[in-house]
Amino acid sequence: MNIGLDMMGGDFAPLEAVKGIQQYVNEVSSPAFLFLTGDENTLNPLLREYNIPSSIVKVVHAPQVIGMHEHPTKALKEKQQSSIAVGFHLLATGKTDAFISAGNTGAMMVGALYSIKAIEGVLRPTISTIIPKENGGTGLLLDVGLNADCKPENLNQFATLGSLYASHILGIENPRVSLINIGEEEGKGNILVQAAYPLLKENKQINFVGNIEGRDIFLDKTDVMVCEGFTGNIILKLAESLFEITKQKQIKHEYFDRFNFENYGGTPVLGVAKPVIIGHGISHAKAFKNMIILAQKMIGTDLLGKMKTSFA
Amino acid sequence: MNIGLDMMGGDFAPLEAVKGIQQYVNEVSSPAFLFLTGDENTLNPLLREYNIPSSIVKVVHAPQVIGMHEHPTKALKEKQQSSIAVGFHLLATGKTDAFISAGNTGAMMVGALYSIKAIEGVLRPTISTIIPKENGGTGLLLDVGLNADCKPENLNQFATLGSLYASHILGIENPRVSLINIGEEEGKGNILVQAAYPLLKENKQINFVGNIEGRDIFLDKTDVMVCEGFTGNIILKLAESLFEITKQKQIKHEYFDRFNFENYGGTPVLGVAKPVIIGHGISHAKAFKNMIILAQKMIGTDLLGKMKTSFA
Numbered sequence: 049m050n051i052g053l054d055m056m057g058g059d060f061a062p063l064e065a066v067k068g069i070q071q072y073v074n075e076v077s078s079p080a081f082l083f084l085t086g087d088e089n090t091l092n093p094l095l096r097e098y099n100i101p102s103s104i105v106k107v108v109h110a111p112q113v114i115g116m117h118e119h120p121t122k123a124l125k126e127k128q129q130s131s132i133a134v135g136f137h138l139l140a141t142g143k144t145d146a147f148i149s150a151g152n153t154g155a156m157m158v159g160a161l162y163s164i165k166a167i168e169g170v171l172r173p174t175i176s177t178i179i180p181k182e183n184g185g186t187g188l189l190l191d192v193g194l195n196a197d198c199k200p201e202n203l204n205q206f207a208t209l210g211s212l213y214a215s216h217i218l219g220i221e222n223p224r225v226s227l228i229n230i231g232e233e234e235g236k237g238n239i240l241v242q243a244a245y246p247l248l249k250e251n252k253q254i255n256f257v258g259n260i261e262g263r264d265i266f267l268d269k270t271d272v273m274v275c276e277g278f279t280g281n282i283i284l285k286l287a288e289s290l291f292e293i294t295k296q297k298q299i300k301h302e303y304f305d306r307f308n309f310e311n312y313g314g315t316p317v318l319g320v321a322k323p324v325i326i327g328h329g330i331s332h333a334k335a336f337k338n339m340i341i342l343a344q345k346m347i348g349t350d351l352l353g354k355m356k357t358s359f360a
Numbered sequence: 361m362n363i364g365l366d367m368m369g370g371d372f373a374p375l376e377a378v379k380g381i382q383q384y385v386n387e388v389s390s391p392a393f394l395f396l397t398g399d400e401n402t403l404n405p406l407l408r409e410y411n412i413p414s415s416i417v418k419v420v421h422a423p424q425v426i427g428m429h430e431h432p433t434k435a436l437k438e439k440q441q442s443s444i445a446v447g448f449h450l451l452a453t454g455k456t457d458a459f460i461s462a463g464n465t466g467a468m469m470v471g472a473l474y475s476i477k478a479i480e481g482v483l484r485p486t487i488s489t490i491i492p493k494e495n496g497g498t499g500l501l502l503d504v505g506l507n508a509d510c511k512p513e514n515l516n517q518f519a520t521l522g523s524l525y526a527s528h529i530l531g532i533e534n535p536r537v538s539l540i541n542i543g544e545e546e547g548k549g550n551i552l553v554q555a556a557y558p559l560l561k562e563n564k565q566i567n568f569v570g571n572i573e574g575r576d577i578f579l580d581k582t583d584v585m586v587c588e589g590f591t592g593n594i595i596l597k598l599a600e601s602l603f604e605i606t607k608q609k610q611i612k613h614e615y616f617d618r619f620n621f622e623n624y625g626g627t628p629v630l631g632v633a634k635p636v637i638i639g640h641g642i643s644h645a646k647a648f649k650n651m652i653i654l655a656q657k658m659i660g661t662d663l664l665g666k667m668k669t670s671f672a
Contacts, residue, residue, distance in 0.1 A: 182605045182608070182609070196542060196549055196550035196551075197550045197551050228594060230505050230508060230589070230590055230593040230594065237508055237590065238508035238509045238588075238590045239509050241590075261593075261594070261597050262594035262595065262596065262597030262598040262599075262600075262601065263597040263598065263600055263601040264601075265594075265598055266598070266601055266602075266605060267601070276550075277542070278542055278591065279590065279594055281542040281573075281574060282540060282542065282573070282577075282591055282594075282595065283574065283594065283598065284574065285542075285573050285574030285575040286574040286575065286578070286595065286598065287574075288574075288575055289575040289576075289578055289579070290578075290602075292575075293494045293578060293615070296494070297494070297613065299611060299613045299616075301609065303605070303609055303611070304611075
């Protein structure tokens with residue numbers, strides 16, 4: 049199992065990425081082999097300093113870096129020797145089985161969609177987030193921003209992708225799938241969700257339990273919550289802000305600790321043909337460690353094979 | 361100044377409505393005259409029991425009640441002697457200057473839109489909510505569910521209506537108006553907000569400060585936050601659930617106390633030609649008191665006159 053990791057992506061790269069690898073190696077009994085893309089002159093001394101065993105990592109020299117604010121398509125095209133471009137090349141050519149970066153999100157999206165491509169049958173890949181439930185459980189919310197405008201069938205496919213992810217990666221048996229709406233009954237909502245509801249209802253690959261409202265998002269009513277990326281992104285960022293606000297106000301409670309999104313590592317791009325995980329720009333060691341663990345789990349459970357079968 | 365109040369609306373009517381009147385009379389130095397619609401046989405003894413001075417209230421007998429789950433249009437048509445129908449009749453005929461109910465929300469909407477009608481020039485009236493800001497301030501979010509599908513011009517009108525409300529009722533000078541979006545720059549977002557942005561930017565009646573994201577909703581970045589009713593309703597109900605979740609988990613902090621939406625009374629329907637205020641079904645005395653105070657303020661500041669001038 050070979051995992052590619054962009055060492056130059058994120059505000060605290062490469063140091064926090066190296067520390068994350070260290071934590072990963074120390075915690076996991078059978079670590080995967082890691083292909084690290086980035087500047088070898090910077091990385092090699094750091095890897096030695098943090099005692100990363102050379103038996104499980106290989107630095108793939110990539111002297112260029114795509115900045116956080118560069119234009120994604122342009123940067124990917126012009127910087128073929130960047131850590132992101134090289135990482136996607138390794139993934140596309142089968143040298144690695146997954147690719148992780150906390151770098152330029154747009155460039156990661158472009159790479160995932162154009163260099164790896166969508167699973168056949170998937171109209172629009174999606175990104176999701178973990179939602180901490182007030183009873184201690186964990187829900188999945190998608191789409192959280194990749195698709196600001198959706199068609200009903202997009203939501204239906206997000207439901208299938210999210211259900212497979214919840215089942216195989218989050219370990220939720222027969223996950224309850226819901227549509228985020230502004231009323232509970234069928235027929236409520238805007239034109240999009242009114243049209244999407246019957247599709248989800250007839251989707252035999254999911255356990256559709258109906259609509260949920262804003263008040264249910266943090267409750268344990270359902271496991272997979274589906275919406276278009278505009279609403280989902282606003283929910284995600286609002287949830288993230290609760291962690292910041294409670295921290296700043298010194299409101300200490302384990303429930304709000306769980307809104308620290310670093311706990312969950314990164315966001316996989318669901319619906320592309322190979323595992324691609326995008327981290328937050330502010331990722332620290334723990335986030336990098338968790339992203340590597342997530343990639344390993346996605347490969348180990350053959351999540352992508354299951355998704356391909358589902359859309360075949 | 362005459363304010364109409366539906367005594368039979370809400371889960372705890374009429375008792376909590378009577379208690380709310382009592383609180384109102386005790387707190388306000390110049391109370392308005394109240395027209396109370398409902399069953400006089402139930403109301404008169406209760407009003408006596410709670411020592412409501414007969415000099416400031418008049419019961420207008422309305423023997424029928426529209427249940428919380430009745431079909432709005434059908435119920436309003438068939439129950440002309442209901443407390444809501446009678447209340448709207450008083451408002452439409454000028455006997456009262458405002459109407460308040462915590463009853464069937466749909467029936468209140470239908471009454472507001474068809475018996476009172478929109479201000480000339482307003483395409484779609486809207487409902488809003490107060491958002492408690494983490495620095496102690498107060499923001500206004502709209503639309504929160506009346507308009508699940510919107511056109512760009514609807515959002516632009518919500519901006520104007522919200523700005524007038526924030527200025528005259530919330531006392532915010534030159535309120536900062538923003539568009540809720542999934543990115544900060546102009547051009548971000550779904551098709552709707554991309555098209556709405558230039559309209560708000562060119563709207564000379566508002567102080568437009570640009571886009572805000574989900575993470576900014578509880579911060580003091582702007583005073584009036586505009587979105588379509590789907591997203592707004594989800595934000596509102598999610599915010600309401602924070603009060604419930606923190607209460608249930610015994611997380612005590614004055615910030616979350618401010619998510620008790622009962623503090624804010626009800627929601628005015630903005631853009632209709634007269635003040636109509638809709639309360640939450642679970643309204644208690646404090647909410648009724650605050651709704652009467654709000655109605656009095658809307659009349660006293662001639663908010664509706666200002667809105668009419670704005671759209672003339």
